[in-house]
Amino acid sequence: MTKADIVxxxxxxxxxxxxxxxxxxEAFMETVKASLIKGQPVYLRGFGSFIIxxxxxxxxxxxxxxxxxVVPAHDIPAFKPAKSFTAELKK
Numbered sequence: 076m077t078k079a080d081i082v083x084x085x086x087x088x089x090x091x092x093x094x095x096x097x098x099x100x101e102a103f104m105e106t107v108k109a110s111l112i113k114g115q116p117v118y119l120r121g122f123g124s125f126i127i128x129x130x131x132x133x134x135x136x137x138x139x140x141x142x143x144x145v146v147p148a149h150d151i152p153a154f155k156p157a158k159s160f161t162a163e164l165k166k
Contacts, residue, residue: 111152123156
């Protein structure tokens with residue numbers, strides 16, 4: 076499902092214009108991104124959490140050049156589904 080599909084589905088289910096639904100979806104995504112950039116996770120009860128995971132520094136290998144390089148520590152965004160959401164998927 077793409078963002079356009081989500082906008083179409085929201086517009087169809089709620090009866091609002093696609094332009095308004097697109098604005099809401101865009102605002103939601105921008106709010107989640109801004110929160111994660113600030114270091115604040117986003118919790119959506121019954122759906123899941125958008126969190127930041129820390130990756131430690133590690134050594135990686137370039138097998139074509141046979142060299143080793145260091146990948147510095149960094150943070151990545153991640154999604155952790157709620158237990159109730161995961162249970163619905165297993166049905």
